[in-house]
Amino acid sequence: MRTQVAIVGGGPAGLMLARLLELRDIESVVIERRDREYVQQRVRAGVLEQATMDLMDEVGLGGRMHAEGLVHEGVELRFDGEGHRIALSELTDGRAITIYGQQEVVKDLIEARLESGLPLLFDVSDVEVDPSAPRVTFTHRGESHVLDCDVIAGCDGFHGVCRPAIADVLTVYEREYPFGWLGILAHCAPSSEELVYAHHRRGFALASMRSHEITRMYLQCEPDEDASEWSDDAIWDELDRRFGMQVNRGEVFEKGVTPMRSFVVEPMQHQRLFLAGDAAHIVPPTGAKGLNTAMADVYLLAHAIEDSYRGDSSGLDAYSARALERVWRVQHFSWWMTSMLHRFAGDDDFQMKIQQSQLLYTARSTAQATALAENYVGMPFRAR
Ligand code: FAD
Ligand code: DHB
Numbered sequence: 001m002r003t004q005v006a007i008v009g010g011g012p013a014g015l016m017l018a019r020l021l022e023l024r025d026i027e028s029v030v031i032e033r034r035d036r037e038y039v040q041q042r043v044r045a046g047v048l049e050q051a052t053m054d055l056m057d058e059v060g061l062g063g064r065m066h067a068e069g070l071v072h073e074g075v076e077l078r079f080d081g082e083g084h085r086i087a088l089s090e091l092t093d094g095r096a097i098t099i100y101g102q103q104e105v106v107k108d109l110i111e112a113r114l115e116s117g118l119p120l121l122f123d124v125s126d127v128e129v130d131p132s133a134p135r136v137t138f139t140h141r142g143e144s145h146v147l148d149c150d151v152i153a154g155c156d157g158f159h160g161v162c163r164p165a166i167a168d169v170l171t172v173y174e175r176e177y178p179f180g181w182l183g184i185l186a187h188c189a190p191s192s193e194e195l196v197y198a199h200h201r202r203g204f205a206l207a208s209m210r211s212h213e214i215t216r217m218y219l220q221c222e223p224d225e226d227a228s229e230w231s232d233d234a235i236w237d238e239l240d241r242r243f244g245m246q247v248n249r250g251e252v253f254e255k256g257v258t259p260m261r262s263f264v265v266e267p268m269q270h271q272r273l274f275l276a277g278d279a280a281h282i283v284p285p286t287g288a289k290g291l292n293t294a295m296a297d298v299y300l301l302a303h304a305i306e307d308s309y310r311g312d313s314s315g316l317d318a319y320s321a322r323a324l325e326r327v328w329r330v331q332h333f334s335w336w337m338t339s340m341l342h343r344f345a346g347d348d349d350f351q352m353k354i355q356q357s358q359l360l361y362t363a364r365s366t367a368q369a370t371a372l373a374e375n376y377v378g379m380p381f382r383a384r
Helices: 012-022 036-041 050-058 063-068 102-115 232-243 290-309 319-341 349-364 366-377
Strands: 005-008 028-031 070-072 075-079 082-086 097-099 125-130 135-140 143-148 151-154 171-187 196-198 205-209 214-221 251-266 273-275
Touching: 005 012, 012 028, 012 102, 012 290, 028 135, 036 102, 050 290, 063 102, 075 349, 082 349, 082 366, 151 290, 196 232, 196 319, 205 232, 214 232, 232 251, 251 319, 290 319, 319 349, 319 366, 349 366
Parallel strands: 005 028, 005 151, 075 196, 151 273
Antiparallel strands: 070 097, 075 082, 125 135, 135 143, 171 214, 171 251, 196 205, 205 214
16 A cells, blocks of 8 residues: 555544645545544543634634634633633734534544545554654554555654654653643533633632533542542532632533643654654643644644645755744643642642732733733644
C-alpha cells in the first residue's frame, strides 16, 4: 500500500489533518487503534477557540457547530465570594469561544471522511513507524499491512507509538500537578449562562455546559482519586460550597478523574515523522487549550506539506520551531491559570491572599484582563 501522508491516530488532530489534506488534493490514510463508537463517545474538552471555529468553517464542517454550539462572549472568575466577568469579546475585537464537545467535532470529521470515501481504518493494532523509510506497518482485520508514504503524521495522542519511536532525539519538559479534576456531566440546566472558574479555600471548581439541558462541572481533587467513591450528593454539596451558591442539580450520567500535567517534547519532528497534538504536548485543562492546540499544529503541518509538494520544503523543515512558539504560549497560559486558581498542598493563608490579589488584579485591570482574554479566545493559527 502507498499513500502520500500516513496519519497515525483518528482523534481531532489526525482527522482534521486528513480533511485539510483532502481539500488540497493530497492523499492520506488514517489509522485508528479504537473503534468508531469509542472514539465518538470519548468525553473530553468542550471549549473551541475562535480559530478552531474558523477552521471548522474553512473545511466546510461548521454547520452543526453553529446550530448546536453555544457562543460565549465572556467568562466569570469567582473568588472571595464574588463573581467578576471578563468580557472576552469586548477585549479582543469581537473574538469569542464556542461550547461544542470534542466528540461532536470528531463525529463531524469522521462523517465527512467516510462520506468522501477516503481511507479511515478503525481497530488497527501492532502499529509501528519507521521515520526514515518512511513507512507504517499495522494489522487490520487480521491482516498485516505495510504503508509506504512521503510523510508520517504522528497524531496518536499521549499514549501513542510515534513519540516513543523517536524518543532518543527528544528533550522532555514536564510538570505534574499534585491534583486532578473530577468531572461530571449531568442532565440539568447550567447554573450560569457563562463558564465560571472558581477559586476557593477547599479547591478549584469549574462550571461549564454542553447545552441548555446538560451541565459539565469539575472539582479539584486528589490526582489518584477514584471517581466512583464520590456519591452524586457529595459532588453537588461540594460544588455548592466552592461556588458559594446552590447550583442546579440533575441526574449525573458521566463521572471521571483527569490528571493534570504539563508536557512538551522538542523537537516535534525527526526525519519524515511529524508529531502533532497530544503526541507532542499536554496541558493541564484549566485554560481549555488541549484540543485547540492540536488543531493549531495540524493547520501549520497541512500548509507545510502542501508547500513541500510544490517544491518548497522550508515549511516542513521549520514545522517544529514554528509550532513550538504557540505551544509554549499555551503552556504558559495553562500553567498560569492553573497556579492562580488551584490550592496546592501546604498552601498557607499568605498564598491564599496572593492568589486573591492576582485574581482581583486580573478582573480590575484592563491590561491584565485583556491578557487573559486574548489567550483564552486563543492566538490566531499560523499557516507559515
Ligand atoms: P487524542 O484525542 O488523544 O487522539 C489520538 C488518537 O490516536 C486516539 O483516537 C487514539 O485512540 C489513537 N491512537 C493511540 N495510539 C494509537 C496507535 N498506536 N495507532 C493508531 N491510533 C492510535 N482538553 C481541554 O482543552 N479541556 C478538557 O476538559 C480536556 N479534558 C480532557 C480529559 C481527558 C480524560 C483527556 C485524556 C484529555 C482532555 N483534554 C482536554 C485534552 C484534549 O482532549 C486533547 O488535547 C485532544 O484530544 C488532543 O487531540 P489529539 O488528536 O492530539 O489526541
Ligand atoms: C471545559 C473544560 C475545560 O478544561 C475548561 O477550561 C473549560 C470548559 C469543558 O469541558 O466544558
